[in-house]
Every structure is written in C-alpha cells, then in structure tokens.
Amino acid sequence: MKKLLLIILLIVFVFNVNSQTNEAKTFFNSGQEKYSQGDFKGAIDEFSQAIFLSPNDAIIYYNRGIAKVRYGDYYGAIRDYSKAIEINPNFGEAYNNRGIAKGLAGDRKGSVKDYMKSIKLNPEFAKAYYNKGNAEYALRKISKAIDSYNQAIKLKMDYAEAYVNRGNAKLELKDRHGAIADWSRAIELNPKFIIAYNNRGYVKSELGDTLGAMEDFNKAIELNSLFVDAYFNRGITRMKLGQNKEAIEDLNKSIDFNPMDGEAYFYRGEAKHNMGDRSGACSDWAKSNELRYNNAILLINKHCK
Template sequence: MTSDFYNRGLEKAKQKDYAGAIEEFNQAIQLDPYFSSAYMERGLAYYNSGATLPAVFDYTEAIKLDKENAKAYYCRALAKVTLKNLAGALEDVEKAIQLKLNDAAVYDLRGIVQRKQGNIQDAIANFKKAAELYIIQKDKENARLCLDKIQQLQPKSQPTPNIVSSKPAPIISTQDYFTQLLAKAEQGDTKAALADLNWILKADAQDAHAYCCRGVVYYKMGNYRDAITDFNRAIELNFQDAIVYRNRGKARSQIGDHQGALADINQAIKMQPQDNLGYIARGNIYHTMGNYLAAIQDYSQAIKINPEYPLAYYNRGLSYTCLEEMTNAVTDYQKAASIYCEEEDWENYQQVLNSLQKIQSSIPATNKATYNLLRQRLLRMVGGHWEIAQRLIQQKKDVYPGMLEEWYLQKVIDDLERDRR
C-alpha cells in the first residue's frame, strides 16, 4: 500500500501535478514515517511548486533517516541558495561532495555559490572540475555551459583557461564583474552586456544583482517595461541597494507613472542621501512634470554634493530656461560646457553649445524685459507649474480678448494677489 502511494506520487510529479504528488507522498509517509525516499520526493515536489521552506524541512528529514543521502544534501543546498543562506548551502554542497565525489552537478552548484559569495577564483576552479566530469559523462552541453561560465568570469583580455593550468589567470571580484558589464552597456555595447547577464540568470535564476544590472541595460535600450520587471524581481529577491529604486523610478517616469517614479527616487535618496544621481533623477522627473522650481532645488543639491558633475548644471540650465531666467541658464550652460571640455567629452560639449545658441537666437531685439519679469513672477506664484499659469491666462483671454500678453500676465498676478489678501 505504501509503495502504491509513493509510485502514484512519482507519476504525478512527473506530470508536474505537484499538489497531487504531495498528497500521495503524505499518504505514504503517514503509513511509514521512516520512508526516507518519500520525504525526499515530497521535498522535490514542494521545491518545484515554489514552497522552499517545506522543501528544506523534508530534505532534512530525509537526511536524518539516511545520513549518506548525497542527493538530499545537494537538493537542500539548492533550496538554501533560494533562501539566500549561502553559508548553509556551501556546507551542504561540501557534504554532498564528500559522499559523492564525482557528481558534476554538485561542483557546478558549488561554483555558483562561491561566485555569489565573491570567491571568483574558487568558483572558476569548481566550474573547471564540473566541466571535466561532464566531459567524462559525455554530457557535452553542460560541459560547454561550465566553460562558458569560466570565460564569463575572467577578464576579457585573458583566454579561456585549459582544464589544467599551471598558473591561474588574474581574477576579478563579483562586484567588479557587474561594474564591467554596466560600463560595457554605458559605452553602447548593450547587446553584449545583455547576453552576459542572460547567461548569468540562466546559470542562476536567483541572482538579484544580475536582475538589477539587466534592468539597467534594458533601460538604456529603451525597454522600460522589461526594465521595471527586472527591478521588481531584484527587490523580491531582497536586493537592497539605492540603484535599483533609482533606476526603477527613472523607468516608471518614462512610461508616465510620475508619482510612482517619485516614490522610488525618494526611497533611493533615503537609502543613499549623498548620492548626487538620486537628486538629478528626481529633478528630471520634476522637470518633466513642469515643476521647474522643485527641479532646480534638486539639481542644486546634486551640485552641492558633486560640484564637478556637468549634467546637473546642464539640466538646471534647462529648467532655468523654462522659467525664462536666461542669465542663470547661460551661467549653468557655460559651467557644464567647461567641465565637458576638460573631460574631452566633445559630444556633450557640442550639445551644451547648441543650447546656448538657442537661447541667444530665441531672445529678439525687442524689449521683452517686462514680459519676462511678469512671467517669472507668475510662475513663482503658482509654484513653478506653468500649465497652471497657462490655464489662468487662457481664462483671462476668454473674458478679455485682444489684449497684449503682458496685460494678461499682469491681470492674473493682480487677481492672485487680491485673492490671497
């Protein structure tokens, strides 16, 4: 009877009916509480259905009943990786290797754990060992994947090592590896960066850092919804870094979710208050919303944190331009141009010069001083939201058609001051 329940459980698990399989294994265990294999298979069913903690419990019970069960240690290690318990996962992998020295998958998993811990050289050594064993087993596909992992973890200037090497190649850290990928995307090679990150996530679907980095690459490619999906996944996997909230905010702003974007950027600034990029990102959102005064405040804070970051000056100049504060705009553009020139960033340098030229060509010789002063005054009265000012001006035009622009501005200002008194 016990074996009947167990065999039906195996069949249902094979058909991916994990709930049905668990029920069958429950019956088998109820009839025989010392049935080690039933605990093992129920653990696999739990794990495949996404219930990681019950899976760990069942693997542990299987180990208690059979301390030589290498597969149980291996499966529990997999589950612990999902739970971010890397130290516990490594301990189980070591035990599995002691019990079954020639299991390629165990060395492969140990390589994954050590890479996540930042032990890149040890990770490469384990991937090499796994590749050797896969070759012996004539599993060419997995052997190739292990060699791909080795190649991805090494500096690009170094060739893929032979299975036997007398002198190890220079190794980079995990953090440096992801930094290199983002630098590759920043330089325009987004396809190569994306391919590398897809490889990482194929090897380890629980790598939160890789999801975050792939989200950044998707953002640079203009795939904003894919970027948000990856940032969400990184947060679900408990990746706590300001970069994930800042970039998700930027992506949400691109699809029109400005309030959600502000919430994300605020969280990023709370986590990392001295990061000038957070204030620039929030300033960009305020600028897009037409709240130029708030944008200028954020750009100014970014400049206070890092006075040599040209983009903050350039963006603040754009906001000053929208407020018709041309003197301030010109000053900021000139500062941005100076920094870009020193950095020999000629593309952005030319962009700033073009903006300066537009300002000069947009100011006619006629007297616009009065109009500009009134416009700036009205903008400040409505909190920098020009769309509000435009609605008020249009209301006056509907009632008093044919008047000069300066007259409408002065009329709106007078009415606002009267109402406030």
C-alpha cells in the same frame, strides 16, 4: 548596463524505489504524477501517504523534499532530506538537495557544507560542484566559486550553465575577456542561451565593442521578445552610438515590462536630454529619483532647477 546572473540550483531527482509495500507504491507513483503535472501540494499529500505506509524509505522522504522545495516549503524540505540522510547516510543526492533547500532558506554556509559532503560521497558529481560554486558566489567567495565551476566543467565538458556562471564570476574579478570566452563557449554549446548573449553583450559594450554588443542584444531579443534586460542594455548601447530615438524606444519597452526600474527612467531621461527634450528628461529623472535611483538627483540639480 545590466547583466543577468544565472544561478540555477540543480535539484537531482531519484525516483527508483524498492522497499515499499504495493499500496505505498501506488501513493508514491501518484505523487510522481502530480509532481509532473505541477501539482506540488498534491504530490506532497501523496508522498505523505506513502511515508505513512512505508516510514523507513529514504527515497520517499527525498522525493517529498523535492516537491516541498517546488512548493516553497524550504524548511519542510530540509527536514525531509535530513530524514532521508538519517535512514541512508550515504545518500549523496540528498545532501545535494538539502544544500539547495538550505541556500533557498538563507543558510548558504550550511548549503556549502552539504555540497561538500555530497562531493565526498561522490567525487564525480558535477551538479554538486556547480551548486557549490553558486553558493560560494552568493557568499562573495569568487575565487572558490571559480574553482568549483572549473571542477564541474572538468567532469562535464558540455556544462553550459557552469560556463555562464563561471563567466559571471570572472567578471567579478575584472577578467572581462575570460568572461566573454566562457559565455561564448556556453553559446557554442547552446545557441539559444539568452542569458549568455545578454551578458556577453554587456561586457562587449563595456569594452567599447558597441556593434558586437548590439548583435548580442539583438539575438537575445530575437530569441525572447519579452527579455527586458536585453532591451535595457540595447537602449544604453544605442545611446553610445548616438541613436537616442531608438534608445528611447528600447527603454520604453524596458519600463513597460518593469515600471519600478528607476535606472531605466534615468537613462531614458538622459536620451531625451540628448535630443533637446528638457521637460521630458526632467520628468524621467524626477521619477527615477522617486524610485530611489541615487544618480538622478545630480542631473536634476544640474539641468532642472
């Protein structure tokens, strides 16, 4: 079974500017427009022109940093956020966004420090607590992550993403019922939250509630027919219900979407074996083993020699 983590790092946007010359504002506004159109390189170029004309405006560096993150230039973004902080040491949003860039660049410990500084400057900043929780989760500091998500939810009671990630963290601590409660709350807040349905179904299946799991996977697929993890998980759950033919259909879908998933071949082989298709099962297990899914060799040695 597969649960899908929701670790969305929330960039905070600040577009208000006061200190620019008229010409700098023109370039800045053009950068905003290009950013909104998805032209991140163009936005960077426009913000750079604005910086040339107004080199001490923290907001322009900050927004160029946002564009650089979206463009994939994480180190460039860190430099821009750092410059914004140098100009305005109380720029809490810049610390938050620099934390995001550091995390994306692999410096998760550095990102936590930036989130803490952002929170110190603004103790009511729910997004900074949420991002801090994500970084702590990635560092395997699960209890601390839960504390951060708790604080984010306390500040923003309708924070569906924080409920989903707190549920993921609770599952790491084997609190399955607590995880289900959090994902259920996320679904109450956002009835189209596909990941919450998938993850809740994952744990329901683990707890033996296969019919409840099926309902959740069906809903996830209804909301997004291309959601590969839900097909995989529904396929495994159908095997538990003895529905091997239908399980194979779901696993076929999963493999169509991700042909390098050795685990999907492994379970499809198991479903084929359950239906008496030894040749098909051994072929799938061989492919699974080729893709380095370790469990496959055990069934190959047991059934295919």
